[in-house]
Amino acid sequence: MYRFTEPFAHPSGSPIRELFKYVGQPGMISFAGGYPAADLFDVEGLNAAQTRAFESPVRCLQYGPTDGLPELKQEILALMARRGVKCSTDELLMTTGSQQGFDLLLRVLVGPGDVVLTEQPAYPAVLQALRLQQAKIVTVPIDDEGIDVAKLADMLAAGTVHRPKLLYTVPTFANPSGAMLTHARRIALLELAVRYGFLIVEDDPYGDLRFKGSALPSILALAKEVDGALPWVVHFGSLSKIVAPGLRVGWTIAPAEIARRCVVAKQTADLCSSPWTQAIAAHYLAAGSLERHLPHIAAMYGRKCDALCDALEADFGTAIAFHRPQGGMFVWARIEGIEGIDSSALLTNAIERKVVFVPGKAFFSDDVDIHSLRLSFAAPGIDDIREGVRRLKAAFDDGAQRRS
The missing domain is CATH 3.90.1150.10 (Aspartate Aminotransferase, domain 1)
Structure with missing residues (x-):
C-alpha cells in the first residue's frame, strides 16, 4: 500500500x-x-555541571548553533589537544552521539553503489547505516592486532577493490573484537589512504577506557607524520562510554570542506543537538571532572x-x-x-x-x-x-x- x-x-x-x-x-x-x-x-559531578549550566536557562532551553555550543567546542578542542590533535573550530562539529556523525558523513559522501571498506567483524549499526545508504560494503579481516593492513594493501594493489570512498575502523579497543591496531599498522593505513585516495573514518569511543598496556596516538594524531595524510582522516569522538550515553554528546573532526557539508546535512536532521546537554557537558569538562x-x-x-x-x-x-x-x-x-x-x-x-x-x-x-x-x-x-x-x-x- x-x-x-x-x-x-x-x-x-x-x-x-x-x-x-x-x-x-x-x-x-x-x-x-x-x-x-x-x-x-x-552523578555528583554531572549534577553539579547541570546546576552550573542552568544558571543560564535561556542558553539551555533555546535553539543553539547547528555546529555546537561554542563553549563545548572549546572544551572538546582542549580535550583533543591533550590527545595530540590540534584542529580548528571549523573542522569540529558537535553531534547527537557519534553515530549521527557517521550518518551525516554518509549523506554527504556516499551514494548508491559506492565502495566502503570496513573491518570484519564490525559494529552492526555501521553495517546497517551503510546498507540503508546502498553502499557496496567490502570487508577486510582483522586479527588480534586490528585490521589486516597488509591484506588490504594486497586487495588494493590487485585491483579487487575499486576506488573505495572510505574505510571505517575502530582502531582502539574495537567493537566487537576489542583489538588494538598497532602503531605500525596505523602508519601503514595512513600511507594507503594517501596512495589510493580514500578517507579513513576513525571511530574512537573507547580509547580512554585503557586498563592495561601503553596508550597509542589516534590515527588522526599520527596523520601529521605521514605526508599528505591529514586531509584523508575523519575522526569521531563521544562522551557516551566515558561519561553517560544519555547526554547524547558526540563530535566529528573532519577537513573543513567536509565538516561544512555535514553541518548543512545536520540542519535538515535536527537543527542542532540539545543545547541543554551540551551545556552540561561543557561545564563537566571545564571542571576537570572527566579527568x-x-x-x-x-x-x-x-x-x-x-x-x-x-x-x-x-x-x-x-x-x-x-x-x-x-x-x-x-x-x-x-x-x-x-x-x-x-x-x-x-x-x-x-x-x-x-x-x-x-x-x-x-x-x-x-x-x-x-x-x-x-x-x-x-x-x-x-x-x-x-x-x-x-x-x-x-x-x-x-x-x-x-x-x-
Missing part, C-alpha cells in the same frame, strides 16, 4: 537492540549491549574484564577461544572443538538459563562465522559476571548433550 524508498522497503533493525526485550527480564544477566556500568556514572573520574572507570572495567576472562578459562577450558583486550568493553570469543556449534542456537539455550549475549553473525557483512560471539563485561557486576559465565557454560553443555 505504501511506496517506501528502496532501502526501507524491507529493512532490518539492529540485531543488538532486538535482544533488549530479554535484558529487562527478572534475573537476566546481560553480556549483550555495550552499556556503560550505571553504578560508575559520575578525575576516568581512572576509576578504567580500573573497574579492568577488574571486570579479568573476571570474565578468568571465568571463561576456568569454566570452558579449550572449548572457547578469545583475546584478552587491554581496554574497552568487549571480549570477542569463538566456540572451538565441536562441529555444528552455532552461537545463535547457544543464545536460545542461554536465554532459558537467564543469560544473554550477542551472536557473532550480527557483526559480519559476509563470510559469517557462526561460532563467534561478543560478550560485554562493562555493565554487570563481578559476581554477576561469574554467575553469567556459569549459566553460559550450562547452556553450552545443554546444546552439546542434545547434539550427541
Whole structure:
C-alpha cells in the first residue's frame, strides 16, 4: 500500500537492540549491549555541571548553533589537544552521539553503489547505516592486532577493490573484537589512504577506557607524520562510554570542506543537538571532572574484564577461544572443538538459563562465522559476571548433550 524508498522497503533493525526485550527480564544477566556500568556514572559531578549550566536557562532551553555550543567546542578542542590533535573550530562539529556523525558523513559522501571498506567483524549499526545508504560494503579481516593492513594493501594493489570512498575502523579497543591496531599498522593505513585516495573514518569511543598496556596516538594524531595524510582522516569522538550515553554528546573532526557539508546535512536532521546537554557537558569538562573520574572507570572495567576472562578459562577450558583486550568493553570469543556449534542456537539455550549475549553473525557483512560471539563485561557486576559465565557454560553443555 505504501511506496517506501528502496532501502526501507524491507529493512532490518539492529540485531543488538532486538535482544533488549530479554535484558529487562527478572534475573537476566546481560553480556549483550555495550552499556556503560550505571553504578560508575559520575552523578555528583554531572549534577553539579547541570546546576552550573542552568544558571543560564535561556542558553539551555533555546535553539543553539547547528555546529555546537561554542563553549563545548572549546572544551572538546582542549580535550583533543591533550590527545595530540590540534584542529580548528571549523573542522569540529558537535553531534547527537557519534553515530549521527557517521550518518551525516554518509549523506554527504556516499551514494548508491559506492565502495566502503570496513573491518570484519564490525559494529552492526555501521553495517546497517551503510546498507540503508546502498553502499557496496567490502570487508577486510582483522586479527588480534586490528585490521589486516597488509591484506588490504594486497586487495588494493590487485585491483579487487575499486576506488573505495572510505574505510571505517575502530582502531582502539574495537567493537566487537576489542583489538588494538598497532602503531605500525596505523602508519601503514595512513600511507594507503594517501596512495589510493580514500578517507579513513576513525571511530574512537573507547580509547580512554585503557586498563592495561601503553596508550597509542589516534590515527588522526599520527596523520601529521605521514605526508599528505591529514586531509584523508575523519575522526569521531563521544562522551557516551566515558561519561553517560544519555547526554547524547558526540563530535566529528573532519577537513573543513567536509565538516561544512555535514553541518548543512545536520540542519535538515535536527537543527542542532540539545543545547541543554551540551551545556552540561561543557561545564563537566571545564571542571576537570572527566579527568578525575576516568581512572576509576578504567580500573573497574579492568577488574571486570579479568573476571570474565578468568571465568571463561576456568569454566570452558579449550572449548572457547578469545583475546584478552587491554581496554574497552568487549571480549570477542569463538566456540572451538565441536562441529555444528552455532552461537545463535547457544543464545536460545542461554536465554532459558537467564543469560544473554550477542551472536557473532550480527557483526559480519559476509563470510559469517557462526561460532563467534561478543560478550560485554562493562555493565554487570563481578559476581554477576561469574554467575553469567556459569549459566553460559550450562547452556553450552545443554546444546552439546542434545547434539550427541
